[in-house]
Amino acid sequence: MSRKKLSRRQFVAATAMSSAALITAPYVRGAYAAGKLTMGFWDHWVPGANSASTELVNEWAAKEKVEVSIDYITSQGNKTLLTIATEAQGKTGHDILAMPTWWPHAQADLLEPVNDIMEPLIKQNGAVNGTVQYLGKAGDKWLGVPATIGSQIKGPCSRIDLMKKYANIDVQAMYPAGAPPKADNWTTDTFLKAAEACQKGGFAFGIGLGTTSDSVDTAGAFFLAFGAQLVDANSNITVKTDAVRQALEFYKKLMAFLPPDAPAWDDASNNKWLVSGKGALIMNPPSAWAVAKRDAPDVAEQCWTHGFPLGPKGRFAPFLPFFWTTWNFSKNKEAAKSLLVHLSQPASVEKLVAASGGYDLPAFEKLTTLKTWAEEGPPKGTLYHYPNPYNHQILSIAASPAPPKIAQQIYTQAILTKMCVRYYQGEAMEKTLAWAEGECEGYMRS
Structure with a gap:
């Protein structure tokens, strides 16, 4: 201090x-x-x-x-x-x-x-x-x-070159600087295919499944994209729903293409993954890109910040x-x-x-169209879509829309990422759901 x-x-x-x-x-x-x-x-x-x-x-x-x-x-x-x-x-x-x-x-x-x-x-x-x-x-x-x-949005930061080469996706054309997104085909299904293609090419997506904020924020946005809530706005526990099951199935597929140690990642891990040149995509504000400008300019020149993929219930991005x-x-x-x-x-x-x-x-x-985001680089315009200037996605926080005092406990205890890891590692779906339901019941009593 x-x-x-x-x-x-x-x-x-x-x-x-x-x-x-x-x-x-x-x-x-x-x-x-x-x-x-x-x-x-x-x-x-x-x-x-x-x-x-x-x-x-x-x-x-x-x-x-x-x-x-x-x-x-x-x-x-x-x-x-x-x-x-x-x-x-x-x-x-x-x-x-x-x-x-x-x-x-x-x-x-x-x-x-x-x-x-x-x-x-x-x-x-x-x-x-x-x-x-x-x-x-x-x-x-x-x-x-x-x-x-x-205040920040933790959205995708993609490598322009790697996404083109391995996933056949032009992120600059999808989110052009100075113009609205053209991302109708940027869906959760497309995201899974891109993650698989980049992983096979040797440049996996750097998405953590740990217990710290970056991992929880990403999981929260994807859960909401499937309409998945653990507790609703009226304090009803809604763990055992098809929406939650769909979100867990999505993560089980995704985790197969992530770094094997993703469940142990902290908030520095995805930054290091991008700056090292190993990753094709991370979920982060421009801090990782800013470090790359200093330490790995060749990486920074290939970075493009853009929106989340569209899920069955909408396109959500973490806003903190x-x-x-x-x-x-x-x-x-x-x-x-x-x-x-x-x-x-x-x-x-x-x-x-x-x-x-x-x-x-x-x-x-x-105040979402200031010139700084249009002019920052390299490459110029890399941050243009960072502030969500076209309301292209719904800004959210993990564990919402539960009442904040309950959501804070779900968030702090990383229940979403823990559910994903348990299910991916072989625990039966219903057992994972029962565990999460028990945790939420405890938060309701406290």
């Missing part, structure tokens, strides 16, 4: 050198002058990305005459989650705190509602995707503002949002909300996306 305390005079000096325009909040509130504000932001892995958020905070602070202190909190060692738990228990901490995915719901009773700023932001920036609504609202209460920083939240025990709620509005302005969002090299994703519909 790095802590940066800046005086008001330093803010003014920094702002004088900044070329960014000051943004007017899209709502009218009482004047707020002076005081202090503390924030805990996710510590970005992209060099320079933290500087962009600091500059935006400086802009706001100089205008509002507020003294701020910023902590950049690493997610390594679960320090982000430990910070959330510590502040919730002590009922003291940052005025603004970044929380990933499930955690706003887990702390819902301690969070300040932000309906008063979310409603005008949605009116200005367009609707947010369904996953942000699912994770960011409890009933009618908005628990936080979707953060651009750290961060939220900027404010505790209800915060001493400066009005100032916190004012800053969150500033960080959510189109000009601010564009600056954050550019600083991250296109990794960070805003959740608002009108």
